Amino acid sequence: MERKNQLTIWYWVAVIGLLIGMQYYLLSSHVTTIPYSDFKTLLAAGKVTQATVSQGTINAQVDVTGTKDLLPAHEYQSLMSTPATSGPQMRQIVTDRVDDPQLTAELQAAHVRYSGAAESPWLRMLIGWVVPIALIVLLWSWLMRRGAGAGPGLMMGVGQSKAKLYTESKTGVRFADVAGIDEAKQELEEVVQFLRNPERFRGLGGKIPKGVLIVGAPGTGKTLLAKAVAGEAGVPFLSISGSEFVEMFVGVGAARVRDLFAQAQQRAPCIIFIDELDALGKARGISGITGNDEREQTLNQLLVQMDGFDSQSGVIILAATNRPEILDPALLRPGRFDRHVAIDRPDIKGREAILKVHAKNVVLSPEVDLAVVAAKTPGFAGADLANIVNEAALHAARENKKAVEPKDFDEAIDRVIAGLEKRNRVMNAKEKETVAYHEAGHAVVAENRAHADRVNKISIIPRGIGALGYTQQLPTEDRYLLKRSELLDRLDVLLGGRVAEELVYGDVSTGAQDDLQRATDMARHMVTQYGMSERLGQVAFDTMRSGPFLTVPQAPQQMNYSEETARIIDEEVGRLIKDAHDRVAQTLTEEREVLEALARLLLEKEVVDRASLDALLREHRNASSVAAAAAPSGELTPAAPLGPRARRSG
Numbered sequence: 092m093e094r095k096n097q098l099t100i101w102y103w104v105a106v107i108g109l110l111i112g113m114q115y116y117l118l119s120s121h122v123t124t125i126p127y128s129d130f131k132t133l134l135a136a137g138k139v140t141q142a143t144v145s146q147g148t149i150n151a152q153v154d155v156t157g158t159k160d161l162l163p164a165h166e167y168q169s170l171m172s173t174p175a176t177s178g179p180q181m182r183q184i185v186t187d188r189v190d191d192p193q194l195t196a197e198l199q200a201a202h203v204r205y206s207g208a209a210e211s212p213w214l215r216m217l218i219g220w221v222v223p224i225a226l227i228v229l230l231w232s233w234l235m236r237r238g239a240g241a242g243p244g245l246m247m248g249v250g251q252s253k254a255k256l257y258t259e260s261k262t263g264v265r266f267a268d269v270a271g272i273d274e275a276k277q278e279l280e281e282v283v284q285f286l287r288n289p290e291r292f293r294g295l296g297g298k299i300p301k302g303v304l305i306v307g308a309p310g311t312g313k314t315l316l317a318k319a320v321a322g323e324a325g326v327p328f329l330s331i332s333g334s335e336f337v338e339m340f341v342g343v344g345a346a347r348v349r350d351l352f353a354q355a356q357q358r359a360p361c362i363i364f365i366d367e368l369d370a371l372g373k374a375r376g377i378s379g380i381t382g383n384d385e386r387e388q389t390l391n392q393l394l395v396q397m398d399g400f401d402s403q404s405g406v407i408i409l410a411a412t413n414r415p416e417i418l419d420p421a422l423l424r425p426g427r428f429d430r431h432v433a434i435d436r437p438d439i440k441g442r443e444a445i446l447k448v449h450a451k452n453v454v455l456s457p458e459v460d461l462a463v464v465a466a467k468t469p470g471f472a473g474a475d476l477a478n479i480v481n482e483a484a485l486h487a488a489r490e491n492k493k494a495v496e497p498k499d500f501d502e503a504i505d506r507v508i509a510g511l512e513k514r515n516r517v518m519n520a521k522e523k524e525t526v527a528y529h530e531a532g533h534a535v536v537a538e539n540r541a542h543a544d545r546v547n548k549i550s551i552i553p554r555g556i557g558a559l560g561y562t563q564q565l566p567t568e569d570r571y572l573l574k575r576s577e578l579l580d581r582l583d584v585l586l587g588g589r590v591a592e593e594l595v596y597g598d599v600s601t602g603a604q605d606d607l608q609r610a611t612d613m614a615r616h617m618v619t620q621y622g623m624s625e626r627l628g629q630v631a632f633d634t635m636r637s638g639p640f641l642t643v644p645q646a647p648q649q650m651n652y653s654e655e656t657a658r659i660i661d662e663e664v665g666r667l668i669k670d671a672h673d674r675v676a677q678t679l680t681e682e683r684e685v686l687e688a689l690a691r692l693l694l695e696k697e698v699v700d701r702a703s704l705d706a707l708l709r710e711h712r713n714a715s716s717v718a719a720a721a722a723p724s725g726e727l728t729p730a731a732p733l734g735p736r737a738r739r740s741g
């Protein structure tokens with residue numbers, strides 16, 4: 092609360108400043124205080140027209156014409172600078188009263204209209220202090236009330252709180268806007284039916300879930316789906332994000348939860364949507380470095396509220412997370428989020444459908460085949476695809492085209508995959524050559540392996556940070572299971588870049604680091620998870636525990652095997668890499684001519700597409716004869732989740 096204190100101090104500085112200012116204004120600005128003697132001079136000169144005599148002071152109205160010589164210069168000036176009163180020459184003065192028995196007689200003699208006032212110091216006090224203080228207190232309490240309503244309020248200087256409850260009476264999203272995730276839609280259909288007609292369900296005694304947890308990778312359309320449920324049912328959609336609760340002061344999050352549920356009860360039937368549930372629903376006790384009282388309180392409040400209301404009331408809570416494994420188990424108990432709907436990254440058909448939804452309002456040239464775009468974007472989530480359509484349209488617009496062409500889509504895919512092109516990034520000739528050989532190495536190996544994905548495009552244009560070039564492979568289908576032979580071929584392709592550098596220069600560059608890392612990871616998975624090592628046999632070692640949607644590697648968990656086994660694992664991983672290295676070296680030595688030709692072509696053109704690659708291969712040899720020789724073998728393994736990256740070799 093350090094910050095709060097500081098801000099409070101500033102608040103009081105401002106208040107005191109304001110008070111002093113008010114005093115100054117009230118008491119001095121339009122009245123000049125002059126010494127009693129000067130007052131007497133003015134009176135004697137007949138300049139005083141009217142006076143109010145009170146206990147301590149005399150307020151008088153003075154005609155300033157011809158008083159210039161009667162008063163000291165500064166006094167005359169300040170008198171003139173005060174606003175005129177009843178006439179242009181009239182000014183108000185005040186003087187402290189001196190015990191002067193003759194005063195009334197003199198006033199009389201000068202024909203001054205005068206009156207006495209039982210002026211109390213109270214009145215001055217009231218005007219000068221009490222009224223402003225009352226005003227300030229009012230202001231303060233008003234701000235406090237706002238503060239309580241919307242998190243730390245204005246006077247804290249932190250602006251509006253981020254935790255906002257978004258209420259949409261009509262989301263306008265329908266199931267038709269959500270493509271490629273039909274199973275999830277089906278599961279939520281029941282919720283829609285209930286919200287449309289709660290009475291009917293109640294009559295039938297149907298059991299309705301209170302909470303549905305939507306689980307899926309970022310950008311797969313969880314929020315969209317929740318909105319579509321509200322849209323289909325025609326009910327209000329109240330949404331709030333879990334991560335926004337947590338930044339607040341202790342107690343505020345819990346209050347928000349109460350408020351949220353109170354509002355929902357009023358608006359029932361309706362949907363409460365809590366995005367990023369994991370941010371507030373992290374298992375208690377495994378919070379980070381600092382104790383997280385606020386989060387726990389908020390979570391507890393959520394649990395209490397969920398238990399406290401009756402699902403028959405027509406309020407359904409949808410929550411989204413991409414990390415279900417870290418949620419507090421209490422959240423998943425019956426009566427809470429006991430229904431789970433999983434959204435996977437879309438498959439090729441799903442991707443095409445999503446692209447169609449987003450391309451609805453885009454003018455496409457007849458050559459554009461969204462199925463082809465879908466084929467080029469394995470591992471992309473809905474949000475990535477929406478982004479691609481948008482980027483493609485922008486690209487077409489920049490080039491003043493009438494319709495979006497396939498080229499624009501290719502450009503958009505490249506952008507999304509590898510970041511913006513940075514053509515102007517300077518690379519010296521030697522570096523460029525190294526990158527050309529490196530990428531050519533990946534490509535040649537890929538073309539020589541029966542189970543490797545076809546090369547779609549090779550580029551040595553530096554993109555984004557880190558990637559100096561890339562070889563894009565186009566899988567012919569989506570894969571969920573990979574055979575050992577396929578994994579080995581992938582391993583070879585990954586090593587292709589590095590081995591090419593070795594062959595050509597007898598040396599390697601740092602550019603192959605990412606490839607090596609991925610090759611090592613893959614080999615380790617083959618040994619420890621898929622039981623693909625002959626020496627260790629069909630055993631899975633639980634070296635890593637990560638959730639199905641977790642892309643960040645987690646800290647290794649406790650080992651459940653001996654040091655001896657660990658050593659063998661390391662040896663086996665090393666052996667897999669070594670064998671792959673030898674195979675690749677052999678291939679590239681045999682294909683040296685193609686490698687050189689491709690590298691030269693790359694240096695010349697910077698980008699080599701499939702057609703040019705085919706032409707080059709045809710010219711030099713018959714690539715397919717070698718590829719046909721390799722034969723598939725035994726076991727099946729689940730494919731690792733493939734993000735857009737997984738298809739590239741950098």
Ligand code: ADP
Nearest residue numbers: 269270309310311312313314315445473474477
């Ligand atoms: P999440 O909540 O899972 O992170 P969002 O629902 O916010 O993802 O998705 C972001 C955007 O991506 C959506 O607004 C939509 O434009 C697009 N999108 C994602 N999934 C789909 C889908 N299945 N169908 C159509 N558009 C989708």
Ligand code: ZN
Nearest residue numbers: 588606740741
């Ligand atoms: Zn590489």
